[in-house]
Amino acid sequence: MSLVVVNLGLPKSGTTTLARALRRSGLSVADHRIRSKQTKDPALKDAFVGELLYRGYFDSGDPAALISNFGAISEMSVLREGRSVWPQTDYAMISAIKAHHPGVKFLASRRDAFAMSQSMLGWSDLGTARLPQNDIPGLPAGFGETSKQREQWINGHYATLRHLFKDSTDFLEYDVSDDKAPQLIGEFLGRKMPWWGKLNTSPILKSQKSA
Helix, strand or coil: CCCCEEECCCCCCCHHHHHHHHHHCCCCEEECECCHHHCCCCCCCCCEHHHHHHHHHHHHCCCCHHHCCCCEEEECCEEECCEEECHHHCHHHHHHHHHHCCCCEEEEEECCHHHHHHHHHHCCCHHHHHHHHCCECCECCCCCCCHHHHHHHHHHHHHHHHHHCCCCCCEEEEECCCCCHHHHHHHHHCCCCCCCCCCCCCHHHHHHHHC
């Protein structure tokens, strides 16, 4: 199966919402890691999507070679268990996906940089430990502990994508909080988007809303 759509957005940009929306539109979706129910291959169960993409890229040139049963990728970065893998920041990776999957479309899910930074801060130890303690493209170890630093990194990532895809018809950046987001995505992909909502909300934000 050739990839139909790949999301290049950062974590906490609405990637879980996008994953469900794409599944409801009829696509098989790889979201952060391959779930046990999504494959019969024991080597793929619970494997991180980002690592599979790099294995495919370096083994065969095709980043999606090991996830050929999937038509969409909603989140690809890995930052846990000593791993820091960010294919959405790698131009060579993006170019290889383009070359091996003609017609593939790229999304960039995002939110307001401050809101995304706060969501990262409120999700497990993502903002307090994992981001500042690991080397990440655009955010070396020792940076990312403050909202200002996270926001600058977030804005830098999306500015880079806009530069890479300047005047391209196969790229759509959208704000997950935009009421028109599902319509924009549906028109971009040429698919009906029968579902849109909010999933994987930060525990801190949940507690603030219920207070």
